[in-house]
Amino acid sequence: MRRLPALVVSGILVLACLLLIGLQAGSPLLYSPRSDPGGADHSNPAALERAREDRAAQVLPLISDLLDSPGSLVLNIKSGDFEYAARDLQEYRQISRSLDTLVINLDMTEGELNEFRNANQQNLAILTELFNGTGRWNELQTLEIRYRDSGDSQMLTTITYEGEALRRRIQDLYRDYLEQDQVMRDTGEKFGLDTTGYGQSVIDFREIVSQIDRDQHEKMTTLQTTGTPGTGPYRLTLGIDRQRVSYMDTVRIEGLLWEHKKDHPDEVDLFIDSRKIGSIPTKPDGSFSYSHLVEHDREGTHTVFAVYSGSVFSEIRTFFVETSGTSLDLKTPSLHNGRVAFEGVLLAGSTPVRFAPIEILAEGKRSGTARTGEDGKFSSDVKLSPGSHKVHAFFSADTSPLAPSESATYEVFVPEPSPGIAGEDGLLANPYYAVILAASLCASGFGAFLYLRRQRVGLSPPIPVFHLPGERAPDGADNENLPDLDDGGTVTGVVPYTGEAEAVDTVPSGDLSSLFSALRMAVARRLAFLYPLSLTPRELCAMCRELPFRAEVCRFTSGYEQVMYSGASVPDDERDMIGSAARSAMEGMGGPDH
Amino acid sequence: MEYSRYNPEWNGTSRLFQEMIERDAMMVSGFHELPGGGDALLLILAPGESYAPDEIGLLRTFLEEGNIVVLVSDKERENLLISGLGSSIRIRDGNLTSIDRFxxxxxSVLAFPAGQDPLGAGISRIVLNNPSSLEGGEPVFTSSLLSWIDADGDSRLGRDETLQRFSVIAADRVGEGVLYVIADPSIFINGMDAIGMDNENYALARQIMSARPRFIVEQGRSRTAYAPEAIRVVNLVKDSTITKMAVITLIFLVGSIFVIGRWKEA
Amino acid sequence: MMKKHLAISALAGWVLLVSGFMILARTLDLEIFFVLWLIGILIIVELVSDHAATPRYLRYQRLVIASGVILFGAIVARKILEILAR
Structure with missing residues (x-):
């Protein structure tokens, strides 16, 4: 009955365990700073990572530098210090790049700072082109002097024409530069920065433009008055059907070569923006035509002239390319295999925009790119991190006369990839995972096997403890009838003949020693003693002092001691006597108890 | 639980109140308990409910006598109290966000001292935690210029969100006294202790505590006064290292008794 | 003291201790709990059954432990896959 309190205690303990676990079972992961990010009032600082502190402090100096840089750059261009200007431009480019990095790092790819960045990028492009253009302009000045001196009127005309193209380009640049003015100044003023440097750059820029205007005007006048070969009515005339064109329009350029020998095929070189775009064969009547598709022409004025045999020049014609708005349609992104598929179409009005770069942005950061096909359609598979994302597509073209456009924003949710066992698909999809799982299971299975095996080594088949040598083998029932009180000391397996038994060399004494073992086991079992193998004969005798068969046990043990340890030979009848003592002790044990 | 002085977790204010108690702060459960004299500073930290007109009247009298009141709240509800005190400061419960963050x-917006107010003296900046912004009054601490109210909640500067400085601590003279409004009670929670180079938030707290000879803390409506019994028991176990050590020792003791018992038996 | 009850109480105490600490730390993780239980039962079984004899009531315990070890292997594999999938 002493089992009851123990049982009650164990039961209470188990119940307490279950209760404690059950209390929290609803939310297994109770607490980590990350699982407790805080409410509306505050977020848990322990769950947050330290921000890199200096990055915000860089913004203002950077903007200040960017407002100052154009000033000295344009001044150097104006005064013709191209070496300094080149260095300024290099610096300017570097600072702009740091701003780009910073804006992306600060995740400010929208809003005011980004507007400033875009304006600045435009300025950088404009000033780079201004730098190159004025460089070329100065070259043309030098060349002009050389050709004038050598009287090479054809080359003179060529470079003057090129100068004309350059003049118009620089005018366009100035117009573009003014477009950025508002944003640049506003930002500067907002951050309390000095914008005089930037203002000065605009003034200097204008002076460059008017200087070039004046020079070019002069040149054109001299060119016309001094007379090129075949002045007066041009021997080569050129006409453009449309002055203002936009994306995917065709500019039809037609001309007539007056000095044409009948039936003699001729070729006329056509230049757009002083760049030769091809030689066009004339028809028998001397006319020629060319269709120019506006696709990669920047916005602004473009010059066209034709040259026949390197000496006969047409007049300069111009056409103006206007920027067209675009619309970027993005279909609802679909999710498959953990990747997000984007599809959409880019149109300029109703014309598809072909071969245009499309950016896929998630949270304003570029996460994928695509390129439109012939029909303006694009598609892209983008891998996004698990979680919710705000995605949209963005188009911005540098070389086409197209306005940048943006698609609608979609919210996509990328589910957590199901790890391990949970998702059989993911498990089988990746053979590595299956291998790892199998290997781990094999290893643990092997471990479990070893564990069982190790235990079994210790568990040799239990010896028939209660059956004396010579008696019939125990039947199963006998074993079951053994005191199986289950009160802590019941022994199932016993390591039998250890050193003790092996030390016995003679058969009779071996017989006796197994008798002793058996008796010792039986007594130990009876008394619920845990370590029967450690008992010596005398201890065995002493242990039995409260048992009814003490006398028999002690008689046996003393006889046994004599036989085993005296070394003297023992007569057979004495052996029998010892044996019978043991037997009666066993019987005494088996009898009244059962 | 949040802001509770008995809450040693990150969102409690147990550390702040420990310091207050060390400085013999006077706890009042209503404005009628406020002493006269004009040499006191009353801290109203994170009010949980609005104040009745008669309470506001008492507070206004207290303020006009030449005392200082520091109201720390990010709820627009307190505008009623502020206007009742005769101040032009208003709390705007927006999602103040900044590039200058800790x-x-x-x-985690950083705010920097603006103006020459004694409250901000010697403190280079403070770290806010989901602050609201303030309008009116004399700015004492403002966010940097690279801050905006994140109206669309995407944590990013959007097209319609403009960058500007926002006042987060403002002062206003009322009668002889001064009212300070701090637009974020979270700056004093335990989680914000020992943050920054010199623990500036708590430096500000200490500055408040020692600004006047007498330091009074409102405990009637403040959320800091919230104290369920259970939390005290938990505190006892969790907050003291000695208890933890005792528990561990006990475990080892029981374990070794068990092992020794086994060993002896063997 | 009966060994069997000692063992049961020790195991129950151990599990209680583990869950108690988990609750104090506010991280109740079933996997960790299982592993700690396995460790506990291994140690207790080792202590209860000496080199010479294993009590009868522990005979099937070995199978429980062996299956626990296999389950442990599965948990380890799961953890590895989780880390890999990250």
Missing amino acids: FDHPS
Whole structure:
């Protein structure tokens, strides 16, 4: 009955365990700073990572530098210090790049700072082109002097024409530069920065433009008055059907070569923006035509002239390319295999925009790119991190006369990839995972096997403890009838003949020693003693002092001691006597108890 | 639980109140208990409910006598109290976000002293935690210029969100006294202790505590006064290292008794 | 003291201790709990059954432990896959 309190205690303990676990079972992961990010009032600082502190402090100096840089750059261009200007431009480019990095790092790819960045990028492009253009302009000045001196009127005309193209380009640049003015100044003023440097750059820029205007005007006048070969009515005339064109329009350029020998095929070189775009064969009547598709022409004025045999020049014609708005349609992104598929179409009005770069942005950061096909359609598979994302597509073209456009924003949710066992698909999809799982299971299975095996080594088949040598083998029932009180000391397996038994060399004494073992086991079992193998004969005798068969046990043990340890030979009848003592002790044990 | 002085977790104010108690702060449960004399500073930290007109009247009298009242709240509800005190400061419960942040989280806005107010003396900046912004009054601490109210909640500067400085601590003279409004009670929670180079938030707290000879803390409506019994028991176990050590020792003791018992038996 | 009850109480105490600490730390993780239980039962079984004899009531315990070890292997594999999938 002493089992009851123990049982009650164990039961209470188990119940307490279950209760404690059950209390929290609803939310297994109770607490980590990350699982407790805080409410509306505050977020848990322990769950947050330290921000890199200096990055915000860089913004203002950077903007200040960017407002100052154009000033000295344009001044150097104006005064013709191209070496300094080149260095300024290099610096300017570097600072702009740091701003780009910073804006992306600060995740400010929208809003005011980004507007400033875009304006600045435009300025950088404009000033780079201004730098190159004025460089070329100065070259043309030098060349002009050389050709004038050598009287090479054809080359003179060529470079003057090129100068004309350059003049118009620089005018366009100035117009573009003014477009950025508002944003640049506003930002500067907002951050309390000095914008005089930037203002000065605009003034200097204008002076460059008017200087070039004046020079070019002069040149054109001299060119016309001094007379090129075949002045007066041009021997080569050129006409453009449309002055203002936009994306995917065709500019039809037609001309007539007056000095044409009948039936003699001729070729006329056509230049757009002083760049030769091809030689066009004339028809028998001397006319020629060319269709120019506006696709990669920047916005602004473009010059066209034709040259026949390197000496006969047409007049300069111009056409103006206007920027067209675009619309970027993005279909609802679909999710498959953990990747997000984007599809959409880019149109300029109703014309598809072909071969245009499309950016896929998630949270304003570029996460994928695509390129439109012939029909303006694009598609892209983008891998996004698990979680919710705000995605949209963005188009911005540098070389086409197209306005940048943006698609609608979609919210996509990328589910957590199901790890391990949970998702059989993911498990089988990746053979590595299956291998790892199998290997781990094999290893643990092997471990479990070893564990069982190790235990079994210790568990040799239990010896028939209660059956004396010579008696019939125990039947199963006998074993079951053994005191199986289950009160802590019941022994199932016993390591039998250890050193003790092996030390016995003679058969009779071996017989006796197994008798002793058996008796010792039986007594130990009876008394619920845990370590029967450690008992010596005398201890065995002493242990039995409260048992009814003490006398028999002690008689046996003393006889046994004599036989085993005296070394003297023992007569057979004495052996029998010892044996019978043991037997009666066993019987005494088996009898009244059962 | 949040802001509770008995809450030793990150969102409690147990550390702040420990310091207050060390400085013999006077706890009042209602404005009628406020002493006269005009040499006191009353801290109203994170009020949980609005104040009745008669309470506001008492507070206004207290303020006009030449005392200082520091109201720390990010709820627009307190505008009623502020206007009742005769101040032009208003709390705007927006999602103030800044590039100048301490943690890499939009809510972790840094604020810098503006003006020459004694409250901000010697403190280079404070770290806010989901602050609101203030209008009116004399700015004492403002966010940097690279801050905006994140109206669309995407944590990023959007097209319609403009960058500007926002006042987060403002002062206003009322009668002889001064009312300070701090637009974020979270700056004093335990989690914000020992943050920054010199623990500036708590430096500000100490500055408040020692600004006047007498330091009074409102405990009637403040959320800091919230104290369920259970939390005290938990505190006892969790907050003291000695208890933890005792528990561990006990475990080892029981374990070794068990092992020794086994060993002896063997 | 009966060994069997000692063992049961020790195991129950151990599990209680583990869950108690988990609750104090506010991280109740079933996997960790299982592993700690396995460790506990291994140690207790080892202590209860000496080199010479294993009590009868522990005979099937070995199978429980062996299956626990296999389950442990599965948990380890799961953890590895989780880390890999990250």
